[in-house]
Amino acid sequence: MSMTATHFTPALILRELGKLSTADMEGVLHKLQMLAATKKGALKADEARLLEIINETLPADQRTAYRRLSLKRKNESLTPSDHRELLRLSDAVELLHAKRMQSLVKLAALRKISLPDLMEQLGLKSLATHA
Template identity: 75%
Template structure:
């Protein structure tokens, strides 16, 4: 018999044929397996939440805002422009990773991305520079 042919009803029927001691041993192993899977799920969710909440370091966020303001004012030097491009790329990378993690977390929690974003209080992923 292969795993693809196993159903919960078939498994329970076979368990019913076991003696109590063997059944309790299987139950104990199932409880450990369940706890392990739940722990792995929680660890995976924690990693995804960490990515969702990631931002640039404080000094880079400040530099990004300062340079973006200078760009709007038309006072950006070529060196500052290169630095702004580098920081913009970093922000875009964070946002791409964040969105991937939101999608994965929504799937894990069996919900939609908009519902998850609302539950997490994520108004817009673009605002997390």
């Protein structure tokens, strides 16, 4: 059976959101906040797009694999196949970080504030843990 938007009640949406991991829930929350701000006119489209990039993460399955392989690396138990996969995922994380930094710099310029001030406004203490 095909569901249309009219079948999605706030209660149903919240029940389904409750099934997500904490990290996925936080990602949805960021996107909802941006959507609400855009609808209210508080965010311009270019700012909203930059914030989407800033908040982008690896998909949940890739984050889980990355953490699992990082732990295996720390324990020195990586197989050659694990090592290749960890390198691939590390490249993806680095690409996300590079895009995030570019977007943060652009957003700071749009808002005419310093990068540290923008990061404080956004509640970003460090980019290193935002994979």
